[in-house]
Amino acid sequence: MSTTVIPTTTYEGTRIPARVPTILDVPEELRDSEDVLRVNFGPNHPSTHGVLRLIVDLHGEEVVGVSAVVGYLHTGFEKSMESKTYWKCITFPERIDYVGYQNNELVFVLAVEQLLELEVPTKAKWMRMLLCELNRIHSHLVFLGTSALELGAISMFWYCFRERETILDLFELVTGQRMHTRYFQVGGLAEDIPQGFFPECRKFVEWMPRALDDYKGILDRNEIWLERTQGIGVLSGQDAVALGQSGPNLRASGVDWDLRRDQPYLHYEQVDFRVPVYPNGDVYDRYRVRMDEMAESTKIVRQCLDRLERMEGTPWIADDRKVVLPPREELHTSMESLIHHFKIVTEGFRVPEGEIYVAVESPRGESGCYLVSDGGPKPWRVHFRAPSFVALEATATCLHHALVADLIAVVGSLDAVMGDTDR
Amino acid sequence: MTEWPRLPGYVSHRDGPEMPTVTIETARIREACEQARDELGFDMCVDVVATDRIREACEHARDELGFDMCVDIVATDYLGWGDKGVAGYIGTSSGRDLMHPMTQGLQVLPGLKSKRFSISYHLLALRAGAPRARFQCWVDEGEHVPSVISVWPTCDWHEREQFDLMGIVFDGHPNLERLLMPEDWEGHPLRKDYPIGGEPVRFSDEQ
Numbered sequence: 001m002s003t004t005v006i007p008t009t010t011y012e013g014t015r016i017p018a019r020v021p022t023i024l025d026v027p028e029e030l031r032d033s034e035d036v037l038r039v040n041f042g043p044n045h046p047s048t049h050g051v052l053r054l055i056v057d058l059h060g061e062e063v064v065g066v067s068a069v070v071g072y073l074h075t076g077f078e079k080s081m082e083s084k085t086y087w088k089c090i091t092f093p094e095r096i097d098y099v100g101y102q103n104n105e106l107v108f109v110l111a112v113e114q115l116l117e118l119e120v121p122t123k124a125k126w127m128r129m130l131l132c133e134l135n136r137i138h139s140h141l142v143f144l145g146t147s148a149l150e151l152g153a154i155s156m157f158w159y160c161f162r163e164r165e166t167i168l169d170l171f172e173l174v175t176g177q178r179m180h181t182r183y184f185q186v187g188g189l190a191e192d193i194p195q196g197f198f199p200e201c202r203k204f205v206e207w208m209p210r211a212l213d214d215y216k217g218i219l220d221r222n223e224i225w226l227e228r229t230q231g232i233g234v235l236s237g238q239d240a241v242a243l244g245q246s247g248p249n250l251r252a253s254g255v256d257w258d259l260r261r262d263q264p265y266l267h268y269e270q271v272d273f274r275v276p277v278y279p280n281g282d283v284y285d286r287y288r289v290r291m292d293e294m295a296e297s298t299k300i301v302r303q304c305l306d307r308l309e310r311m312e313g314t315p316w317i318a319d320d321r322k323v324v325l326p327p328r329e330e331l332h333t334s335m336e337s338l339i340h341h342f343k344i345v346t347e348g349f350r351v352p353e354g355e356i357y358v359a360v361e362s363p364r365g366e367s368g369c370y371l372v373s374d375g376g377p378k379p380w381r382v383h384f385r386a387p388s389f390v391a392l393e394a395t396a397t398c399l400h401h402a403l404v405a406d407l408i409a410v411v412g413s414l415d416a417v418m419g420d421t422d423r
Numbered sequence: 424m425t426e427w428p429r430l431p432g433y434v435s436h437r438d439g440p441e442m443p444t445v446t447i448e449t450a451r452i453r454e455a456c457e458q459a460r461d462e463l464g465f466d467m468c469v470d471v472v473a474t475d476r477i478r479e480a481c482e483h484a485r486d487e488l489g490f491d492m493c494v495d496i497v498a499t500d501y502l503g504w505g506d507k508g509v510a511g512y513i514g515t516s517s518g519r520d521l522m523h524p525m526t527q528g529l530q531v532l533p534g535l536k537s538k539r540f541s542i543s544y545h546l547l548a549l550r551a552g553a554p555r556a557r558f559q560c561w562v563d564e565g566e567h568v569p570s571v572i573s574v575w576p577t578c579d580w581h582e583r584e585q586f587d588l589m590g591i592v593f594d595g596h597p598n599l600e601r602l603l604m605p606e607d608w609e610g611h612p613l614r615k616d617y618p619i620g621g622e623p624v625r626f627s628d629e630q
Contacts, residue, residue: 021576353533359494
């Protein structure tokens with residue numbers, strides 16, 4: 001296992017703007033020209049997947065200057081979490097990245113568990129993996145459907161949302177919620193896996209490869225799609241690393257890096273999957289990485305199912321009464337359980353003093369949680385390393401000599417979720 | 424607010440001990456990073472770096488130690504750390520022992536910090552074992568930090584975000600403006616002395 005940057009067909013040197021890395025300045029010779037038109041793109045525009053504002057300088061059809069303005073969706077999650085007890089905090093990270101919610105939930109729960117030095121049952125780990133991979137497919141389907149829609153492939157959107165609907169139904173079956181499930185609890189899972197989940201999930205796993213073939217049939221030999229994505233929005237591997245890119249955007253630039261394989265968490269070292277890497281760093285390769293990842297995630301889900309089906313009756317949450325709520329039925333018979341229940345619900349559990357940074361591979365890349373505890377029942381400071389935030393830093397570099405029509409394709413291909421960017 | 428019992432020898436963070444600082448000449452950074460390389464997983468070494476040498480340390484980490492990527496910069500406000508009644512972990516004197524219910528034990532107060540803000544730089548090396556390191560420098564109100572944007576261009580927005588929400592000034596940043604909050608916003612929301620609910624609600628009865 002070693003990280004290799006495979007030979008790329010991108011550009012030589014660097015394209016990161018020299019003055020400010022995230023702002024593409026209008027070239028000197030055009031600065032006083034009357035041919036340059038400054039256009040405000042957004043903040044409300046259907047192709048920005050949220051409220052992203054781009055200030056674009058156009059010279060004819062060519063983009064000669066661009067600056068991204070973010071913050072329209074800033075809701076102060078980090079500040080709000082400081083005044084909530086840990087178990088109430090779990091609902092916040094999901095709403096940060098509202099497309100990859102299970103993964104964000106996971107990273108916060110993992111950080112708290114690491115500070116508590118809490119051992120999580122095996123079944124919970126496998127179920128977390130399963131849901132995170134389903135969530136990855138869900139997130140990539142939203143990416144694929146919407147970004148194809150923006151480039152004119154309307155039917156893709158309906159196909160993608162057909163499969164997405166099935167995944168949301170599976171989430172509803174397990175957790176009672178279609179989105180923002182809050183199923184991961186500190187110590188394991190909130191509830192046992194319900195009966196009937198496994199056969200339904202199997203049906204989906206059998207179906208998904210065929211759906212992927214359908215998508216490929218629609219797009220891979222579609223002349224318009226290829227023309228609009230190949231060689232557009234190129235980002236070299238070197239620039240991607242310098243700009244801190246992660247996840248599919250990094251792998252599409254030829255950098256072989258995936259935290260699930262290179263820094264395994266949960267039980268990822270026990271499953272068999274491949275990390276797709278493509279060399280060109282353009283919009284088309286970002287699309288191909290995500291397509292391959294959906295196939296790999298389906299494989300992981302199948303392996304998780306194989307394990308989980310044999311684990312019926314095993315515990316799904318740690319047996320640690322100072323942290324985990326006691327089973328409901330015990331409240332009728334045990335005074336001590338009642339006290340524990342009351343203390344955890346009202347005051348919350350206390351987490352030992354310390355600071356920690358935990359990172360997982362979310363659908364958009366490295367999603368990290370930096371958590372500082374002062375030993376009390378509320379976090380002292382929570383910070384999320386948002387992959388979308390970092391992805392948008394690359395817009396200026398990717399839009400080097402791009403046409404205005406390609407701007408839509410490029411911004412869509414970076415797959416930024418504005419809730420994740422602004423937090 | 425009721426005063427909570429303190430352990431003997433408790434002093435407030437304001438008159439706490441000096442933070443230990445290492446400079447990049449010492450072997451400690453190298454050792455600590457090698458340790459991180461050996462350890463697989465989430466463990467990260469923390470290196471407290473003298474504030475004025477942070478850029479030098481980052482360059483050293485990138486060029487000599489191979490930390491290709493800065494994944495995150497985050498500032499923390501320690502105003503009031505350990506002062507509140509809720510702070511401190513209740514455990515037994517020998518540490519946390521959950522097998523003994525009803526044990527309340529001693530209150531363990533958090534370790535003291537000598538300055539108000541910490542700025543943590545989370546670094547990642549893209550090679551086998553995924554070694555990670557964390558540099559940390561400490562500043563008080565009004566002190567500045569050198570920008571590391573020349574080392575890693577990705578730090579542009581990270582530094583702007585910390586300036587915006589925490590009010591840390593990064594010297595040498597070419598475009599240090601507010602990022603998430605509106606340009607004309609007053610105050611830095613993630614500071615501990617910035618109240619929750621301080622923003623007046625429009626069209627409420629009070630207006």
